[in-house]
Every structure is written in structure tokens, then in C-alpha cells.
Amino acid sequence: MKNVATVNVDRGPIPWTERIYLGPIVRGLGVTLRHFLRNVFGKRDVATIEWPEVKRQYSERLRGRHILTTKDDGSLRCVACYMCETACPANCITIVAEEDPEAPVEWEKRPLLYEIDLLRCVFCGFCVDACPKEAIIMSRQHEMAFSERSEAVVGIEELRQKGPIEDEDLGYRPYF
Amino acid sequence: MRQPDGSSSFLTTRVDAMLGWVRKNSLWPLPFGTACCAIEFMSVVSSHYDLSRFGAEVVRFSPRQADLMIVAGTITDKMAPVVKRIYEQMAEPRYVISMGACACTGGFYRAYHVVQGVDEFIPVDVYVPGCPPTPEALMHGILKLQDMIQNGETQHDRLKHGKPDTTATAG
Amino acid sequence: MTVSSTESPTQRPPLADPFPEGSVAAVEQAADGHTVLTVDRSHLLDVLRRLREKPELACDLLADVCGVDYPDREQRFDVVYHLGSLEHGHRFRVKVPLGEDDPVVPSAVGIWKAADWFEREAFDMFGIRFQGHPDLRRILTHEAFHGHPLRKDYDPSQRWLLTEKDTMAPRWATEDQPDDEHMDTVVLNLGPSHPATHGTLRTVVRLDGEHIVKAECEIGYLHRCFEKMSETHGWQQVIPYTDRLNYCSSMINGVGFALTVEKMLGIEAPPRAQVVRVILSELSRIMDHAVCLGANLVDLGALTNFWYFFQIREEIYGLLEKCAGGRLTVSYARIGGLAHDVPADFEDEVRKLLDSIPKFLDDVETLVTTNRIFRDRTEGVGVISGEEALAWGWTGPCLRASGIPYDVRKAHPYMGYENYDFEVPVATTGDTYARYLVRMEEMRQSLRIVRQALDNLPDGPVITDDHHVALPPKEKVYTEMESLIWHFKLIFEGIPVPAGEAYGFTEGANGELGYYVVSDGGGKPHRIKVRPPCFAIYQAFPKILEGLMIPDAIAILGSLNIIAGELDR
Numbered sequence: 001m002k003n004v005a006t007v008n009v010d011r012g013p014i015p016w017t018e019r020i021y022l023g024p025i026v027r028g029l030g031v032t033l034r035h036f037l038r039n040v041f042g043k044r045d046v047a048t049i050e051w052p053e054v055k056r057q058y059s060e061r062l063r064g065r066h067i068l069t070t071k072d073d074g075s076l077r078c079v080a081c082y083m084c085e086t087a088c089p090a091n092c093i094t095i096v097a098e099e100d101p102e103a104p105v106e107w108e109k110r111p112l113l114y115e116i117d118l119l120r121c122v123f124c125g126f127c128v129d130a131c132p133k134e135a136i137i138m139s140r141q142h143e144m145a146f147s148e149r150s151e152a153v154v155g156i157e158e159l160r161q162k163g164p165i166e167d168e169d170l171g172y173r174p175y176f
Numbered sequence: 177m178r179q180p181d182g183s184s185s186f187l188t189t190r191v192d193a194m195l196g197w198v199r200k201n202s203l204w205p206l207p208f209g210t211a212c213c214a215i216e217f218m219s220v221v222s223s224h225y226d227l228s229r230f231g232a233e234v235v236r237f238s239p240r241q242a243d244l245m246i247v248a249g250t251i252t253d254k255m256a257p258v259v260k261r262i263y264e265q266m267a268e269p270r271y272v273i274s275m276g277a278c279a280c281t282g283g284f285y286r287a288y289h290v291v292q293g294v295d296e297f298i299p300v301d302v303y304v305p306g307c308p309p310t311p312e313a314l315m316h317g318i319l320k321l322q323d324m325i326q327n328g329e330t331q332h333d334r335l336k337h338g339k340p341d342t343t344a345t346a347g
Numbered sequence: 348m349t350v351s352s353t354e355s356p357t358q359r360p361p362l363a364d365p366f367p368e369g370s371v372a373a374v375e376q377a378a379d380g381h382t383v384l385t386v387d388r389s390h391l392l393d394v395l396r397r398l399r400e401k402p403e404l405a406c407d408l409l410a411d412v413c414g415v416d417y418p419d420r421e422q423r424f425d426v427v428y429h430l431g432s433l434e435h436g437h438r439f440r441v442k443v444p445l446g447e448d449d450p451v452v453p454s455a456v457g458i459w460k461a462a463d464w465f466e467r468e469a470f471d472m473f474g475i476r477f478q479g480h481p482d483l484r485r486i487l488t489h490e491a492f493h494g495h496p497l498r499k500d501y502d503p504s505q506r507w508l509l510t511e512k513d514t515m516a517p518r519w520a521t522e523d524q525p526d527d528e529h530m531d532t533v534v535l536n537l538g539p540s541h542p543a544t545h546g547t548l549r550t551v552v553r554l555d556g557e558h559i560v561k562a563e564c565e566i567g568y569l570h571r572c573f574e575k576m577s578e579t580h581g582w583q584q585v586i587p588y589t590d591r592l593n594y595c596s597s598m599i600n601g602v603g604f605a606l607t608v609e610k611m612l613g614i615e616a617p618p619r620a621q622v623v624r625v626i627l628s629e630l631s632r633i634m635d636h637a638v639c640l641g642a643n644l645v646d647l648g649a650l651t652n653f654w655y656f657f658q659i660r661e662e663i664y665g666l667l668e669k670c671a672g673g674r675l676t677v678s679y680a681r682i683g684g685l686a687h688d689v690p691a692d693f694e695d696e697v698r699k700l701l702d703s704i705p706k707f708l709d710d711v712e713t714l715v716t717t718n719r720i721f722r723d724r725t726e727g728v729g730v731i732s733g734e735e736a737l738a739w740g741w742t743g744p745c746l747r748a749s750g751i752p753y754d755v756r757k758a759h760p761y762m763g764y765e766n767y768d769f770e771v772p773v774a775t776t777g778d779t780y781a782r783y784l785v786r787m788e789e790m791r792q793s794l795r796i797v798r799q800a801l802d803n804l805p806d807g808p809v810i811t812d813d814h815h816v817a818l819p820p821k822e823k824v825y826t827e828m829e830s831l832i833w834h835f836k837l838i839f840e841g842i843p844v845p846a847g848e849a850y851g852f853t854e855g856a857n858g859e860l861g862y863y864v865v866s867d868g869g870g871k872p873h874r875i876k877v878r879p880p881c882f883a884i885y886q887a888f889p890k891i892l893e894g895l896m897i898p899d900a901i902a903i904l905g906s907l908n909i910i911a912g913e914l915d916r
Binding site for chain 1: 580584587588651661665668669670671672673676678686687690710713714716718719720722752754757758769770771772773774775776780784785788792818821825831834835838839
Binding site for chain 1: 223224225226229277280281282283284286293295301302303304305306307309310312313315316317319320321324329
């Protein structure tokens with residue numbers, strides 16, 4: 001058994017150099033003045049991002065609004081297996097399945113209804129992790145606002161991938 | 177001043193537009209921050225995002241000095257009377273942004289002590305999804321509210337002109 | 348007082364029969380290193396007192412008191428006490444089985460002050476009555492609530508509405524004045540909506556002139572039912588919920604939970620995952636201390652520091668977003684490892700942080716540490732002695748500011764913390780200034796750990812390949828039938844955690860963050876009890892306040908770093 005390595009951070013009584021108050025206040029003003037001058041004249045490393053004109057570099061894994069990906073022929077990749085619905089901690093996904101009439105095999109399913117309540121969603125990415133078909137991925141589109149709760153329940157048409165996948169603002173996906 | 181057919185006169189429309197412009201550019205937010213979203217709200221007012229660029233940096237914790245209530249965080253049944261009281265203490269016109277999944281709908285807390293959306297007891301103008309929403313998302317919500325104020329589409333305007341309140345579901 | 352450091356997580360205590368004949372029904376060495384004693388309630392106080400007072404046991408820390416409901420058992424409830432000895436490094440778990448019709452146990456408040464709120468919580472959640480408790484009433488739920496929500500037969504979504512006329516002040520606040528002198532006292536309500544309470548804390552104080560003569564805290568304004576929610580979700584799905592416990596340092600919570608469940612499963616995360624977890628946990632600790640000190644300084648009028656501290660946070664957010672995809676609530680840890688490997692530029696990004704964070708810390712130190720106004724305002728304010736703090740169940744930076752160097756990373760190393768060279772900052776004065784100094788130094792020590800961890804970042808996988816636990820890699824799911832079946836089973840049935848229980852504890856940003864996890868062998872947890880460090884710290888707050896002034900209360904509250912998400916869960 002050994003004692004833990006500790007470092008004592010006590011500073012003891014205030015020494016006279018600090019008691020007269022002048023030194024620390026001048027040094028403190030120096031710090032703020034340095035920041036001020038650097039922001040005004042020096043290197044333009046101002047912290048503020050001029051959003052919405054300038055956007056910061058978002059992560060490629062940013063978890064934003066969902067995208068339902070499509071196959072080459074434009075139909076959804078989703079096979080309505082309910083895995084995302086099961087994995088979702090918020091239960092914000094609603095799926096109603098129907099039989100896919102165009103499928104080569106008889107029992108293939110597709111979603112008749114696929115709704116996500118974006119206001120319930122906690123953007124944890126578990127649906128993406130759960131999907132065995134890469135049918136649901138996330139975009140970096142995170143600037144959303146609604147004036148009514150019903151607007152936030154989005155269905156297949158709103159979620160469907162709009163063009164080639166490269167054109168989408170891709171965020172959280174199964175592999176990178 | 178109303179015309180006989182119910183529409184507003186030229187003068188009052190101009191005054192309304194002017195008032196809307198003034199109001200939208202000097203929002204005084206009251207951050208009703210309870211949880212994680214409050215931390216993101218701190219990011220919005222700090223140097224990286226700097227809400228003052230939109231004229232809304234004068235954060236006031238007194239409801240009597242604020243006109244925009246940002247409900248940031250989970251509201252529980254225990255907290256609900258407090259939120260309602262504070263909303264009622266705000267002077268009109270007053271606006272509400274519900275920030276984040278919990279405040280909007282209860283989020284993934286479908287639970288015995290969590291309000292399933294603050295619109296159960298106060299009217300909400302803008303819902304911002306996210307858990308928590310990114311600072312950009314909240315600022316986007318504030319910009320949307322500014323547009324709504326300018327165009328007279330807020331809950332306050334709806335109530336003033338006698339249109340039914342579309343979101344408040346319970347008193 | 349010395350705190351021991353041991354190689355094994357917990358030491359086996361000497362049990363040379365310190366208890367009288369027949370008082371302990373069963374003794375068992377649990378797999379998590381705890382000694383589990385099953386005690387009948389008639390002997391409970393005797394056993395607890397011996398555990399505290401016998402020098403060879405010396406359990407000075409009451410970490411947690413909680414209830415567990417087993418509806419199928421004849422004696423339906425268990426009351427579980429988690430005890431620890433700082434001196435010997437051993438841990439005890441004392442269980443008292445209780446029947447449904449008479450759930451009464453004697454209160455342990457006389458032995459550890461810390462038992463106060465923990466027992467109130469067990470009463471609120473399970474209806475277990477603690478005889479002799481000074482103020483046994485609901486703590487997390489509200490006055491109009493009926494029933495006990497964590498009982499298994501309580502519907503998780505059954506709400507009870509509270510109206511304003513039901514809310515009440517503490518009983519003494521409405522009582523008539525004691526007619527002691529010619530001056531009246533005034534009752535003042537601070538919070539829950541008050542700029543200095545950071546959300547949801549409420550304190551009612553009675554003032555005599557400017558001095559606080561009595562104070563009481565009311566909590567539960569952010570009780571979001573984490574524990575009930577975790578019982579209705581699968582093991583892996585609990586991770587997003589843990590993020591929202593202490594949301595200022597969400598990574599640490601997820602890691603703590605994952606470690607506990609890994610302990611029950613008997614697996615370990617791969618080395619690379621361990622090191623990444625250490626790096627991100629320590630950066631989260633810096634974030635947490637940054638927001639604590641930043642907000643504390645704002646309350647004291649030093650606004651500039653808030654901007655500097657938030658720049659630190661923004662830069663760490665950037666890194667977390669790169670790794671996990673979320674800024675604040677990362678959901679990055681998984682049972683068995685991490686959700687994904689870190690991005691390719693991870694090392695460069697962390698090194699950039701290692702360069703930039705000290706600059707901001709230096710700026711704040713220059714502005715604040717030697718500033719006489721700040722020192723005069725905080726020195727000697729909110730003093731608590733080490734013994735007193737420990738009796739209240741304090742851990743973490745606040746305890747270390749009172750001179751007790753208890754740090755879980757040193758005392759019970761996990762995730763390889765024994766391999767890192769760092770020191771535990773300790774102050775002796777136990778006041779607000781000391782807590783500031785300890786947190787500042789801890790940030791620098793965390794940077795030290797990050798630097799060492801980064802130098803030794805191993806290659807390899809970041810999640811276990813046991814497909815009972817972790818989802819198989821996606822490319823295999825798309826192509827191989829077997830992996831698809833594993834994937835399917837894991838999503839629909841969850842992780843088969845073997846029946847049993849474990850208490851896992853890590854050093855959270857505020858102190859010992861414990862998870863007491865009970866599994867019944869199913870895909871969902873049977874019970875998860877979080878031991879939130881804030882909870883123990885905040886219950887001592889009213890006692891510290893007595894005799895001080897309102898501005899002092901603000902300064903102290905900020906320095907304790909009470910995070911409502913963790914306090915109320």
C-alpha cells in the first residue's frame with residue numbers, strides 16, 4: 001500500500017504584492033487588452049463565426065436530419081424490418097409495412113408509411129446503427145425550426161434522398 | 177383602427193410593420209434553462225456564436241424585462257407551475273421558443289414526471305428540434321421567429337386577431 | 348488521513364467475525380469486489396455501526412442507499428447500502444430484505460449524515476419507510492404525486508398533475524415567527540428560476556437581517572425518471588440516457604455505465620477503446636470544470652472568464668463532434684467499447700487542444716487567482732472540514748478541497764489509470780477559493796493524462812468482437828448471413844447480461860459516480876441506480892449556509908457544481 005501522489009494547491013495568506021491590488025489588476029487588464037488588440041488589429045483569429053453567412057466546418061459524423069436512401073431505380077432501400085423502430089430509444093419512428101409488388105421474391109416488404117417525429121428524436125444515431133440495409137442515414141442538416149408540432153412529423157417523401165447520394169449533405173453513416 | 181370590412185387601414189398596417197421590425201430586432205430573451213439545452217444556450221450567447229449579432233443578447237432572468245422565453249430543457253410536472261407563472265409574468269407581446277426535444281414533446285422521456293411538451297400549458301411559437309439543438313439550430317429558430325414577428329404570424333398575433341390558437345391544447 | 352491505493356479494484360476486508368453471532372444472515376464475495384452482507388432489519392443498525400466504527404473496517408463513506416423491487420420474491424424489497432472505506436480501500440454492500448406489507452427499516456442518519464436524502468429518495472421511489480428519519484417526505488417527485496414510481500407495478504407513463512396551489516414551501520417557512528427578539532426574520536425563496544441556481548435548484552432561506560439562520564433545499568425539478576426509463580429500454584439504449592445525467596461531461600457517464608455492464612458480462616473493451624475513453628473522459632472533465640468555474644465566476648461578476656472558458660469548451664466540442672457526431676450528448680461509448688473508431692486526424696486534433704487549452708487557463712489564472720477581490724470574496728466562505736464532508740458523503744474536487752485526497756482513479760484504478768503519472772490536487776482550507784484552486788489544477792492534471800494517453804495510443808479495434816454484446820461490423824452484416832442473424836438478435840433481444848448485480852464506480856467530474864446495476868438475465872436492466880456525486884454534496888448545502896449571507900450562498904453554490912441532470916436524474 002502506498003500513499004497517493006498529491007499536489008497541494010493551497011496559496012496561503014495573501015502576500016503584500018497581491019494585497020496592494022495593483023499588480024494583479026494591471027496584469028489582468030493586460031490580458032483583456034491583449035485579446036482586444038489581437039482581435040481588432042492583429043491576426044484575425046476572432047472566435048465568432050459569422051453565421052449564417054459563414055458556416056463552420058461540420059463534422060462528417062454530425063447527426064442531423066435523416067435521409068432514406070434509394071436504390072438506383074429510385075425505390076427505397078428500406079425493407080420495413082422494424083429494426084430502427086426497435087432500436088430507437090425515443091420511439092419516434094413509425095413504420096407500416098406492405099408487400100412489395102415489384103420484388104423478385106414474394107415475401108419482400110417495403111414501407112407503406114415511414115414517419116419520424118423530429119421533435120421526439122434525440123439524434124442519437126441508433127437507427128443508423130441498427131439498419132442492416134444502409135437504408136437510413138443522417139445528414140448534416142441540423143438547422144430546423146417548426147411553428148407547429150404536426151409539421152415536424154415527416155414522412156417518406158420528405159425524408160427520401162433527393163438526388164445522387166454524393167449531392168446530399170451527408171452526416172452520420174455506417175462507415176466513413 | 178379597422179375599416180368597415182374588417183381590414184386594417186393603411187396607417188395601422190404601416191405602424192404594425194414598423195412595430196414588428198422594431199420588436200424582431202430587439203428581442204430580450206429569458207432563458208428558462210433547466211438541463212442540457214441550457215448549456216447549448218450558453219454556447220449561443222458566448223463568443224463563437226454571439227447572439228448579439230441578431231439583437232437578442234440582453235439575457236434577462238426577470239420575466240418582467242423579457243419578451244422572448246426560451247424554454248431550454250426538460251420541464252417536469254414539478255416545474256410546470258413555475259414555467260406557467262413566469263410566462264404569465266412576462267409583458268405582452270411575448271414569444272416562446274421551445275428548444276430541444278424535451279421541451280417540444282418530452283423527447284425520449286415518456287415518463288411519469290415529464291411534461292410531454294410545454295405547449296400543454298403555454299403557447300409556443302417556434303419548436304427547435306435536436307437533443308440538444310446545435311447553436312446554429314437555435315439561431316435558425318430565432319431567425320424564424322423574427323420573420324414570424326415581422327409577418328404577424330406569432331401566437332400573440334393570432335390571439336390578438338381572434339384567430340384560434342393552434343397549438344395550446346390544455347389550459 | 349491516508350487513502351490507500353491498491354492494484355486490484357477493491358481489497359478484500361478482514362472479516363474476523365466483527366459482528367455478533369447471528370446478526371449477519373449471509374456473507375458473500377461478489378464478483379465486483381464488494382463484500383455483500385445480508386442482514387435482518389433488527390440487526391441492521393448494529394451491523395452498520397460496527398462497519399463504521401471498527402478500526403479494521405472503518406467504512407467512513409456511505410456511498411449510496413437505494414431500494415430494489417423484486418415483485419416475484421416473498422420478501423419483495425431490498426434496501427441496499429453501499430459502503431466504502433477510504434483508509435483500507437474495501438467496499439461493502441449491506442442488503443436488508445423487506446416484505447411488502449411492512450417495508451420499514453431503522454434510519455441510518457445517526458451513523459452517516461449522508462443517509463438523509465438517500466433514504467428520502469428510497470422512500471419516494473419505493474415507499475420504504477425509515478424509522479427515526481428526521482424528515483421523511485418525498486424528495487424527487489412532487490406533492491400531488493401518488494404511488495411509488497420505481498415499484499415494478501407502477502406504469503412508467505402514469506403522470507400526476509401539479510397545480511400552483513399544491514406547491515408548498517417548507518413547513519417551517521409558513522410557521523409563525525419565534526418571538527425571540529424585536530427583529531422579525533424574513534423567508535426568502537431562491538429558485539427554481541433564479542440566475543444563480545443554473546436551472547432547477549431551489550433553496551428557501553430564513554434571513555435574520557442579512558444572515559441566513561435556516562435554509563432548506565428542494566430538489567426534483569428536473570427529475571426525468573432516468574431509472575424508470577432505463578428499466579424500459581435495452582442495455583445499449585441506456586447509453587443516450589446516461590449522457591443526459593451530467594450533461595456537462597456526458598462522456599464520463601457513458602463510460603462509467605459501460606464499464607459496469609462490461610464487469611457483469613466479464614468482458615473488457617479493447618486497449619485502443621480504453622485509451623480513447625481515457626482521453627475523451629479527461630477532456631470532458633476539463634469541459635465540466637470549465638463550465639463550473641465559468642458560471643461560478645459569472646455569478647461573482649467576473650464575466651470575461653466565462654468567454655475564455657467557453658472557448659475551451661467549444662474547441663473540445665469540435666473534437667467530440669468529429670468523433671461521435673454530437674457536441675454535448677455524444678452517445679459515443681458502447682457496452683464493449685466505442686461506437687466507432689476515432690477519425691484519422693484525431694491525434695493532431697487532440698495535440699492542438701493540448702496546446703490551446705493551457706493558454707486560456709493561464710489567462711483565467713492571471714485574471715482571477717491572484718485577484719484580491721476574488722480572494723476576499725471566496726476565502727473562508729463555505730468552509731467544510733474533511734471529516735464533515737466525508738460524513739455527508741462528499742467525493743470529488745469538493746472533498747479534495749477539504750484535504751482528503753480521495754480520487755477513484757487512484758484508489759480503485761480502472762481503464763488503466765494506474766499507468767498514468769498524475770497527481771491529485773488537494774487543498775486544506777475547504778472553502779470556495781480552495782474548490783476553485785483544486786478544479787484549476789485538476790484541469791492541468793487532466794491535460795497531463797491526455798498527453799500520456801495520446802503518446803501510447805495503441806492500434807486495433809475499438810469494440811469487442813463478441814457478437815453477443817456488440818453489433819457486428821456493417822460490411823459483414825450486408826454480406827454474411829451469420830452476422831446478419833447476430834445483428835438481428837442483438838437489436839430485437841438485446842444483450843444477454845447474466846443475472847446478477849454489480850456496483851461500478853468511476854471518478855466523475857464531481858466525484859464518485861456509481862452505477863448499481865441489477866440484471867435478471869433479460870435484454871433490459873432490472874434496476875439501475877445511479878450514485879450521483881452532486882446528490883450527496885447538495886444535501887450538505889443548507890448546513891453550510893447557516894450563519895452566512897445571501898451573496899455567500901451564491902458563491903458557494905457555484906463552487907459546488909451542482910448539475911441538476913445528475914442531482915435529480
